[in-house]
Amino acid sequence: MAQYLVLIYEDESPFADEAVGAEVHAAHTAFFEKHGAAIAGGNALQPASTATTIRDNGSGGSIVTDGPFAETKEVLGGYYLIDAADLDAALEIAKAVPAKFGGVEVRPIRDMG
Amino acid sequence: MLDAVEVAAAVADAHRREWAFVLAATVRVTRDIDLAEECAQDAYAKALEAWARDGVPQRPGAWLTTVARRRATDLLRREARFRTAVPLLLDEETTPDPADTDVDAEIPDDRLRLICTCCHPAIAQEAQIALTLRLLCGLTTAEVGRAFLVSEPTMAARLTRAKKKIAIAKIPYRVPPPDELPERLGAVLAVVHLLFTTGHTAPAGGDLVRADLVNRAIDLARMLRTLLPRDPGVAGLLSLLLLTDARREARVDRTGRLLRLDEQDRRQWNASAIREGLALLGQAVNTGAPDRYAMQAAIAAVHARAGRWEDTDWEEVVRLYDALCAAWPSPVVSLNRAVAIGLAHGPLAGLDALDEIGAPPELAGYGYLPAARADLLARLGRDEDAVAAYRQAIDLTSNDVEREFLVGQLREVSERGATTRRPAPR
Numbered sequence: 001m002a003q004y005l006v007l008i009y010e011d012e013s014p015f016a017d018e019a020v021g022a023e024v025h026a027a028h029t030a031f032f033e034k035h036g037a038a039i040a041g042g043n044a045l046q047p048a049s050t051a052t053t054i055r056d057n058g059s060g061g062s063i064v065t066d067g068p069f070a071e072t073k074e075v076l077g078g079y080y081l082i083d084a085a086d087l088d089a090a091l092e093i094a095k096a097v098p099a100k101f102g103g104v105e106v107r108p109i110r111d112m113g
Numbered sequence: 114m115l116d117a118v119e120v121a122a123a124v125a126d127a128h129r130r131e132w133a134f135v136l137a138a139t140v141r142v143t144r145d146i147d148l149a150e151e152c153a154q155d156a157y158a159k160a161l162e163a164w165a166r167d168g169v170p171q172r173p174g175a176w177l178t179t180v181a182r183r184r185a186t187d188l189l190r191r192e193a194r195f196r197t198a199v200p201l202l203l204d205e206e207t208t209p210d211p212a213d214t215d216v217d218a219e220i221p222d223d224r225l226r227l228i229c230t231c232c233h234p235a236i237a238q239e240a241q242i243a244l245t246l247r248l249l250c251g252l253t254t255a256e257v258g259r260a261f262l263v264s265e266p267t268m269a270a271r272l273t274r275a276k277k278k279i280a281i282a283k284i285p286y287r288v289p290p291p292d293e294l295p296e297r298l299g300a301v302l303a304v305v306h307l308l309f310t311t312g313h314t315a316p317a318g319g320d321l322v323r324a325d326l327v328n329r330a331i332d333l334a335r336m337l338r339t340l341l342p343r344d345p346g347v348a349g350l351l352s353l354l355l356l357t358d359a360r361r362e363a364r365v366d367r368t369g370r371l372l373r374l375d376e377q378d379r380r381q382w383n384a385s386a387i388r389e390g391l392a393l394l395g396q397a398v399n400t401g402a403p404d405r406y407a408m409q410a411a412i413a414a415v416h417a418r419a420g421r422w423e424d425t426d427w428e429e430v431v432r433l434y435d436a437l438c439a440a441w442p443s444p445v446v447s448l449n450r451a452v453a454i455g456l457a458h459g460p461l462a463g464l465d466a467l468d469e470i471g472a473p474p475e476l477a478g479y480g481y482l483p484a485a486r487a488d489l490l491a492r493l494g495r496d497e498d499a500v501a502a503y504r505q506a507i508d509l510t511s512n513d514v515e516r517e518f519l520v521g522q523l524r525e526v527s528e529r530g531a532t533t534r535r536p537a538p539r
Binding site for chain 2: 002087091108
């Protein structure tokens with residue numbers, strides 16, 4: 001069994017509407033109910049406006065800046081950690097992850113064992 | 114004892130025919146593509162010696178597979194690191210007993226697994242094609258690089274990256290279940306088709322056709338046909354490739370000059386390829402809704418059935434392009450449709466259809482658009498506009514044979530002057 005991280009990238013602006021927020025929340029609840037057995041973890045994140053980025057300054061220190069790592073229209077908004085036998089199985093689950101204002105990226109977890 | 118030349122020929126033949134089979138069956142044992150390649154290559158090297166001594170075996174593929182698998186078993190026993198260093202392709206339930214090295218045992222045909230893995234949608238299409246050429250056709254990395262005009266190190270890096278993704282992301286080594294097969298097979302067909310079109314009019318260079326790529330694409334389509342004899346999509350693609358390639362010998366004259374469809378000597382068309390293509394087309398369209406390859410094959414079939422250019426049923430060609438445009442809209446298809454309309458209803462109607470396409474970004478840099486416009490303008494006698502369009506087309510064409518053709522057309526239009534206009538056909 002392998003693990004995959006499903007990163008949810010979406011445009012945040014529609015979420016300003018509370019009805020949209022409630023609808024998406026319901027969609028995630030339904031997703032969790034259906035695929036709970038495969039879900040090893042997951043969280044929703046606060047908006048990208050609350051993000052802080054830290055980069056190496058090249059001389060042993062770091063630079064702290066306001067904002068997400070990359071300025072893009074779709075931002076990381078949440079993730080699921082899922083268990084799956086292979087990429088096909090992982091993609092099958094990832095396709096069901098609610099992300100109507102963007103999409104998801106599926107990344108295999110590196111096995112450090 | 115066979116002489117060295119005979120043996121080398123037999124091994125080369127087995128390489129072309131059996132490479133994919135041997136590799137696919139060996140991957141099942143190694144569950145690691147690189148290791149399987151190494152073992153398969155080793156088996157071919159051993160064949161040179163063994164076949165010279167013992168003669169060519171009755172079933173070269175089975176012989177090579179057994180030797181490759183035996184080698185894999187040895188390596189796996191000796192170097193347990195292979196079991197841990199790289200994530201293995203998932204195939205536990207069907208991994209055969211590595212001790213089973215009986216030459217006569219029935220070896221399941223795993224080529225469909227291998228090609229579905231190479232053409233997995235999680236792999237970029239250019240890497241899908243490269244993997245297919247490398248793993249299914251057995252081309253060397255340098256040969257695959259030459260096919261796509263990139264250096265060997267660049268191609269090696271592309272192949273390594275793709276193979277790593279297969280292993281690390283755990284792209285499964287299996288035939289997709291029936292509900293996913295049509296979609297996955299679509300990606301496989303697209304790779305074979307792209308390989309063919311790349312070879313049919315080489316993107317650059319001195320030859321119009323890269324016969325090696327065209328032949329490989331037809332080999333692959335035939336392989337798919339063997340594996341999925343009832344699949345209409347496969348039948349349609351093979352039909353399209355055969356009907357198109359049937360014209361290969363007639364597409365250039367003895368000096369290498371490109372000949373248009375109306376200039377080709379149709380007696381040079383390959384009659385047996387046409388017969389086979391037409392029969393396959395029948396199968397492709399009789400089972401459900403034809404896909405785009407079957408529709409393109411139907412268009413090629415209209416030409417194949419016309420004994421002379423004058424006999425071409427252009428109305429039927431336009432109808433087929435209309436259907437193709439409706440189901441799979443693409444600027445290139447619209448362009449071909451406009452050309453067909455120009456032949457069915459005259460150059461003015463063709464020009465109108467061409468204007469409808471406009472200048473989509475997909476066609477920027479596509480020499481056929483200004484070339485088609487130039488041809489229609491020339492037929493209308495609008496020579497100045499035609500000259501400008503031919504110049505534009507020439508600038509956009511990197512294939513020497515095509516450029517030569519366009520230069521010839523340009524010269525013809527510039528020289529004929531305002532008074533001696535060529536009458537427009539129809």
